[in-house]
Amino acid sequence: MNTDCPECGTDVTAPKDVEAGEILACDNCGVELDVVSTSPLQVMVFEEDEK
Amino acid sequence: MSNLRQEVDQVFDTWRAQTPHLIASVTEESNTPLSITVLTHKQSKQLQDALGDHASEIRITVLSHPETETPLGFVSPVAPITALHTSPTLDKLTTEIHPQDGSLRVLANHEEAILVQGLDGTLAWASSAAFQPSKDTWSSLGVLENDGRVRSALSPQELLREARSYLNTPYILGGRSRKRIDCSGFTSLVFRDVFDTVLPRHSTDQRRCGKRTTQAKCRPGDLIFARLGAKNIPHVGFLAEQAGDTTVIHASQRVGFVIEEPIEDFFGGYRFMGMRRILKRVAP
Secondary structure, three states, X not given: OEEEOOOOOOEEEOOOOOOOOXXXXXXXXXXXXXXXXXXXXXXXXXXXXXX | OXXXXXXXXXXXXXXXXXXXXXXXXXXXXXXXXXXXXXOOXXXXXXXXXXXXXXXXXXXXXXXXXXXXXXXXXXXXXXXXXXXEEOOOOOOOXXXXXXXXXXXXXXXXXXXXXXXXXXXXXXXXXXXXXXXXXXXXXXXXXXXXXXXXXEEEOOOHHHHHHHHHOOOOOEEOOOOEOOOOEOHHXXXXXXXXXXXXXXXXXXXHHHOOOOEEEOOOOOOOOOEEEEEEOOOOOEEEEEEEEEOOEEXXXXXXXXXXXXXXXXXXXXXXXXEEEEEEEOEEEOXX
């Protein structure tokens, strides 16, 4: 499954069994991506909140 | 004053506004590059971003980098449980440590407080009176292997037996003892006591350890990560099994203590974020 990194635009490949909610990393820019949906694969930049 | 120095001072002023006890310094001597010491890699990145093209003109030393020499040496806690705090005023708990956690590196001091660093990523302030000098360094501690896993002949059941011994311990953010505990303090203590291995202190770092697994392939003993409500704050617990049903053992902020609950109930409050397998079993 592929989609574009919202940060750098590079192609991001997710594992076939990726699950909604998982956090991926963009191999190009290193930003963490939140898997919003898997079919189709949609991601958004993950920003951790302060405790 | 040079433009570069002015830009550096501007970054420092911004940090000072956010961080009352900033650990950073600038050394400027003629015929040498501007030399700046900052505490964390995050600060180094912020500084480089703020300076843009000028970043190549400065030499940045990250004090918390394990290979940066620190003249203040190592210390070990005197008491069975020592509280560490977010600032030298020692008013907000960030974690608790024990002699079994090994030595801490001292990065700075401020009046009666010292800034200490643990191998588990801890960076916190404590009363200097709570520590004694130590000859041990981090090399004496067990760490995860290069793949972020721990190899052991022990079974996940032994891990879960230890985890269940914490049931009903009150949840306090920053707690890491049998009196009070938070989610990642709980998982790090269990790993330390079962495998004699240092797991990162924070769930953010724990979720980068080990091997990715999925809800379909998970096994008892795997770490499960989730977030509470709408906030993106990683929460962690152990996946377990009871009477054939999948359960989660975790220090729950939602219920206020360490609990074992069916995974369906867990997902009633927390949203899935991933699963990691740290333990790799090997033959005895």
